[in-house]
Amino acid sequence: MSVYPIILSQADFTNRDSLTYPFEERGLQFGDGIYEVIRIYQGAYYLITEHVNRLFRSAEAIKIDLPFSRQEITSLLHDLLSQNEMTSDGIVYLQATRGSAPRNHAFPVDTPANVYAYVQDMPRKTKNLTNGVSAITKRDTRWENCYIKSLNLLPNVLAKQAAQENGSYEAILERDGKVTECSSSNVYLVKDGKIYTHPATNRILHGCVRMRVEQFAAGLNIPFVEQAFSIEDIADADEVFLSSSTSEVMPIVEVDGKKIAEGIPGKTTQMLQEAYEVDAGLVKQRI
Amino acid sequence: MSVYPIILSQADFTNRDSLTYPFEERGLQFGDGIYEVIRIYQGAYYLITEHVNRLFRSAEAIKIDLPFSRQEITSLLHDLLSQNEMTSDGIVYLQATRGSAPRNHAFPVDTPANVYAYVQDMPRKTKNLTNGVSAITKRDTRWENCYIKSLNLLPNVLAKQAAQENGSYEAILERDGKVTECSSSNVYLVKDGKIYTHPATNRILHGCVRMRVEQFAAGLNIPFVEQAFSIEDIADADEVFLSSSTSEVMPIVEVDGKKIAEGIPGKTTQMLQEAYEVDAGLVKQRI
Numbered sequence: 042m043s044v045y046p047i048i049l050s051q052a053d054f055t056n057r058d059s060l061t062y063p064f065e066e067r068g069l070q071f072g073d074g075i076y077e078v079i080r081i082y083q084g085a086y087y088l089i090t091e092h093v094n095r096l097f098r099s100a101e102a103i104k105i106d107l108p109f110s111r112q113e114i115t116s117l118l119h120d121l122l123s124q125n126e127m128t129s130d131g132i133v134y135l136q137a138t139r140g141s142a143p144r145n146h147a148f149p150v151d152t153p154a155n156v157y158a159y160v161q162d163m164p165r166k167t168k169n170l171t172n173g174v175s176a177i178t179k180r181d182t183r184w185e186n187c188y189i190k191s192l193n194l195l196p197n198v199l200a201k202q203a204a205q206e207n208g209s210y211e212a213i214l215e216r217d218g219k220v221t222e223c224s225s226s227n228v229y230l231v232k233d234g235k236i237y238t239h240p241a242t243n244r245i246l247h248g249c250v251r252m253r254v255e256q257f258a259a260g261l262n263i264p265f266v267e268q269a270f271s272i273e274d275i276a277d278a279d280e281v282f283l284s285s286s287t288s289e290v291m292p293i294v295e296v297d298g299k300k301i302a303e304g305i306p307g308k309t310t311q312m313l314q315e316a317y318e319v320d321a322g323l324v325k326q327r328i
Numbered sequence: 329m330s331v332y333p334i335i336l337s338q339a340d341f342t343n344r345d346s347l348t349y350p351f352e353e354r355g356l357q358f359g360d361g362i363y364e365v366i367r368i369y370q371g372a373y374y375l376i377t378e379h380v381n382r383l384f385r386s387a388e389a390i391k392i393d394l395p396f397s398r399q400e401i402t403s404l405l406h407d408l409l410s411q412n413e414m415t416s417d418g419i420v421y422l423q424a425t426r427g428s429a430p431r432n433h434a435f436p437v438d439t440p441a442n443v444y445a446y447v448q449d450m451p452r453k454t455k456n457l458t459n460g461v462s463a464i465t466k467r468d469t470r471w472e473n474c475y476i477k478s479l480n481l482l483p484n485v486l487a488k489q490a491a492q493e494n495g496s497y498e499a500i501l502e503r504d505g506k507v508t509e510c511s512s513s514n515v516y517l518v519k520d521g522k523i524y525t526h527p528a529t530n531r532i533l534h535g536c537v538r539m540r541v542e543q544f545a546a547g548l549n550i551p552f553v554e555q556a557f558s559i560e561d562i563a564d565a566d567e568v569f570l571s572s573s574t575s576e577v578m579p580i581v582e583v584d585g586k587k588i589a590e591g592i593p594g595k596t597t598q599m600l601q602e603a604y605e606v607d608a609g610l611v612k613q614r615i
Contacts, residue, residue, distance in 0.1 A: 043430075044352070044430075048351070060350075060351050061348035061349060061350055061351070062348060062349050062350075062351065062353070062356060063347075063348055063349075064335070064344075064347050064349065064444055064446070066349070066356065067485075068357075068359075069349060069353065069355040069356045069425075069479075070355075070363070070423065070479065070481075071359070071479065071481040071482060071485050072358070072479050072481060072482055073481070073485050076357070103482065104486075104489075136356075136357065138356075139485075143330070143331075143448075144421060146485050146488035146489070146512055147485070147489045147491075147492040159351070161430075182471050182472040182473055183471050184469050184470050184471045184480075184482075184483050185469040185470075186469055192356075192357060192358065192359050192482070193359050193471075193480035193481070193482045193483075194357075194358040194359060194360070194433070194480070195358060195359055195360055195471075195478050195479070195480045196471050196473075196480075197358075198354075198358050198360050198426075198433050198434070198435075199390060199391075201433035201434045202391075202433070202434045202435050205434040224433060225433055
């Protein structure tokens with residue numbers, strides 16, 4: 042899963058070994074930047090328009106001037122794939138910081154944003170998609186503006202690490218008695234034929250796959266209810282699942298060591314997985 | 329205020345122009361690190377023991393293994409000053425990240441922390457210390473663990489920028505109706521001869537100068553009450569001031585465009601400023 046050799050840096054392409062940053066970089070000293078991870082299937086982007094739009098929303102929210110238009114970055118990202126002759130399943134990681142400048146909290150003047158993007162292989166998680174994964178629950182300690190996809194990811198890092206140390210795939214986060222999302226994915230509960238998830242407020246990332254899940258549900262005539270549930274509700278759930286660009290629609294079959302219903306992926310989740318595969322133009326690859 | 333030429337990187341000294349970081353750095357991609365800013369007066373550190381101890385508390389809180397003992401980093405920081413023949417007023421900036429590794433939220437294995445420290449000149453803010461500064465108030469949107477001096481500083485950056493755009497020195501942050509601290513300093517209110525400030529919980533940084541202010545107050549027989557106040561309380565305050573390693577004990581004479589009492593630095597603040605100057609071994613330098 043190494044990084045492909047050609048990297049996008051600003052509007053240029055460079056070799057991965059030649060791209061370095063000075064120690065006075067606002068990403069490195071303040072986490073002062075934003076990012077996107079876009080899924081690639083067989084060398085083609087999935088939901089690239091949605092991701093690029095969100096990048097611009099994040100940039101606007103923290104007032105970073107991106108040095109390109111939506112069309113320009115989209116074109117550069119496509120060039121990045123062709124330059125690397127990328128034809129497999131993978132991701133692109135795209136980041137923009139407020140630039141390199143002497144350390145000072147307030148914005149630097151006349152300092153261009155630093156942008157880079159790189160590609161790496163990432164096979165679909167077919168085994169997890171088929172069998173489901175386990176999760177733990179954790180207190181959501183993040184800041185108030187989780188809708189901004191920023192580089193301030195320390196609480197997410199700590200939650201994911203706690204999950205991993207527990208042998209789990211993800212950490213389901215709870216704030217003020219309500220489940221918000223996971224450390225790097227949105228989360229949903231199915232009960233009595235309805236899908237419940239936290240509303241798209243400032244407390245969660247507005248996932249690109251989450252938007253698609255809402256559409257898939259509409260297409261399947263499954264009510265999609267933007268209403269937060271609690272950790273206690275999980276005990277009575279018929280199904281639980283998560284979604285993200287790297288995890289797709291992923292069944293959660295166990296939370297905090299307790300099985301969800303029968304402890305196997307549920308029917309609603311599987312219908313959404315099939316809708317995802319159709320939407321993303323995927324052949325079924327589950328083992 | 330440029331960076332002195334010799335920089336501490338890991339346990340070595342290197343030239344500032346040769347220190348760069350790869351794009352897969354956890355500081356740059358997650359803000360996954362911690363830092364300290366230590367005041368230097370006439371080439372000597374002030375409160376270095378307190379800062380080094382806090383660095384280790386921050387590291388422990390987010391489980392970063394620092395590659396040195398307290399004694400070792402203290403010795404290296406002293407070497408940094410002598411190598412640069414630093415004899416003026418300034419600061420050292422010291423940072424430790426979880427290292428450089430392929431991007432993944434969970435901790436990388438067998439990856440050493442990346443540590444660097446550099447020195448720069450920073451004269452005392454004598455004019456502001458004498459005349460006081462203005463502040464605005466802002467909602468505290470940060471995460472729950474502000475006692476960790478982490479690199480996740482985006483909300484602090486946005487608050488400081490808002491203050492600066494308003495022509496103010498700092499932003500006083502409010503959460504759940506209570507003033508916590510400022511974007512990069514602790515804040516205090518004086519009323520009827522008592523000093524009030526937010527208790528040293530996880531909601532504020534436990535400032536090294538804040539600890540000293542508490543001691544100065546004890547020496548001056550001024551009650552130091554760790555009890556949060558509200559923005560409404562500020563309107564009736566006798567004095568307001570802030571403290572930090574770079575701002576020392578700084579009078580706030582105006583908040584949101586309204587004068588505090590007479591709009592000049594108060595007597596209690598001035599007594600604390602004098603105690604600070606004695607403690608830091610400073611000759612009075614105010615203009």
